[in-house]
Amino acid sequence: MDEKHIRILRDLGFDVSEKELKNDYWIKRGADALAITTQDRDVYGCLDHTRGDGVRIYDIEGTEYLDVTGGVAVRALGLRYKPYLEFEASINDVVHELPGMDFDAIPQTLLAEKVASITPGSHKKRVVFTTSGGRAVEGCMKAAMDLSGRRRFVGFRPAFHGRTGYALALTSSNSKHKNGFPQGVDVIRVFYPYCYRCPYGQNVEDCSLECVEALRYALEVEGNDIAATVMEPLCGEGGLIVPPAKAVKGIYDLTKENGAYFMSDEVQAGMGRTGKWCAMENHGVVPDFISMGKAIGGGYPMGASIGPAPMFTGGSRHSETFSAEPKMALLSLWIFKHLEDGNFLERNVELGAYLQKGLNELKDKHEVVGDVRGLGLMVGMEFVKDKKSKEKAPKLRNSIVKNAVQKQKLWVLGAGQNVMRFTPSYIITKENIDDVVERLDRAITESTR
Numbered sequence: 001m002d003e004k005h006i007r008i009l010r011d012l013g014f015d016v017s018e019k020e021l022k023n024d025y026w027i028k029r030g031a032d033a034l035a036i037t038t039q040d041r042d043v044y045g046c047l048d049h050t051r052g053d054g055v056r057i058y059d060i061e062g063t064e065y066l067d068v069t070g071g072v073a074v075r076a077l078g079l080r081y082k083p084y085l086e087f088e089a090s091i092n093d094v095v096h097e098l099p100g101m102d103f104d105a106i107p108q109t110l111l112a113e114k115v116a117s118i119t120p121g122s123h124k125k126r127v128v129f130t131t132s133g134g135r136a137v138e139g140c141m142k143a144a145m146d147l148s149g150r151r152r153f154v155g156f157r158p159a160f161h162g163r164t165g166y167a168l169a170l171t172s173s174n175s176k177h178k179n180g181f182p183q184g185v186d187v188i189r190v191f192y193p194y195c196y197r198c199p200y201g202q203n204v205e206d207c208s209l210e211c212v213e214a215l216r217y218a219l220e221v222e223g224n225d226i227a228a229t230v231m232e233p234l235c236g237e238g239g240l241i242v243p244p245a246k247a248v249k250g251i252y253d254l255t256k257e258n259g260a261y262f263m264s265d266e267v268q269a270g271m272g273r274t275g276k277w278c279a280m281e282n283h284g285v286v287p288d289f290i291s292m293g294k295a296i297g298g299g300y301p302m303g304a305s306i307g308p309a310p311m312f313t314g315g316s317r318h319s320e321t322f323s324a325e326p327k328m329a330l331l332s333l334w335i336f337k338h339l340e341d342g343n344f345l346e347r348n349v350e351l352g353a354y355l356q357k358g359l360n361e362l363k364d365k366h367e368v369v370g371d372v373r374g375l376g377l378m379v380g381m382e383f384v385k386d387k388k389s390k391e392k393a394p395k396l397r398n399s400i401v402k403n404a405v406q407k408q409k410l411w412v413l414g415a416g417q418n419v420m421r422f423t424p425s426y427i428i429t430k431e432n433i434d435d436v437v438e439r440l441d442r443a444i445t446e447s448t449r
């Protein structure tokens, strides 16, 4: 952080001196002041909010990291992407304090039309913009209840859909998120299709879609009056799992047989990350409802609930204060156009395959890498005690993440109990990926020594 930015803090009334620019100092102050529960302060330093470019981020001590989290899938175009910053500067005079749910403004309508046009299905759609992924999920859930007159949902284990209200009721990726909080809505929960660890003990070759049959049975015995089945196209937080298309199709068909809506939660996997605007398209299924978040806002808090018209049965049925205010809507429209013009979706497929190839080489080399899987630039690596037993190795995963961050300067996150997740920004290059693989190789070697 340079003198200018220290002065800005000083002008705001905070006398931050250069000698205080230490990770330990700000980590401790953060832990005292913030009620955040997901920070792993043992692993990550305090980020410098004044530095960073593309896939390079810095902590306040000046250490440079290679980022493969993409801001947990938020930064499609990396940090401080020049054309984006230039566009943002060009709309600085836009009035952005216009409450989007109460009054119409052109940018929000154009964005709704854009979102409806890139999401699968030619049916008439409507869009509600939100300020987070969780709220986007909840908007869809409320609309599904409103339109169907039903109250019950099908959800999966593991799954992540958010940490408030109805979204939390669907979430099942970590008991820490759930313990002590009431179940906001009735959920029939079945296993997420997970071939590496088939919950029904099957092999891929002998699979008779037991996961689909388990849902059929659950609906027969628990009640089939479901409003919607809510599914992540790839299970993200729960362990970066890629379901087989035939299982997703089976679950979709069963949902339809029971007269319910099918909803795809695209908050993490959507926005072209997997090579399709909606990752569910990879499975050949057209969802009725779609929730979007993260990358759609280009770093600003935005989400979208997309559903079949009329979506809500009448005025004032659903609303919140903020909703794709003009500046954010324009930025989002710019991101869509830029991703289209730059063929980023095709590029994501190619780079994702390149990343998986590199990670598979590490799988061949290291006994503790059980599985590598993904679609486009959403990839996971699962750590096990050994390949034969496939016993989960959560502690080892944690120490590899810690080594990767602190020693190899690779900014990476875990997912699920024993998986490492790669959701880099779309601007990552093959050279960057080679570098990622080398750093990770060292982290695994040093952690298993």
Ligand SMILES: Cc1ncc(COP(=O)(O)O)c(C=O)c1O
Pocket (backbone or CB within 6 Å): 131, 132, 133, 134, 135, 137, 160, 161, 162, 163, 232, 236, 237, 265, 266, 267, 268, 269, 293, 294
């Ligand atoms: C699939 C999915 N749905 C919903 C959410 C919740 O989004 P938010 O944290 O913006 O509420 C997340 C966040 O990681 C997610 O991955």
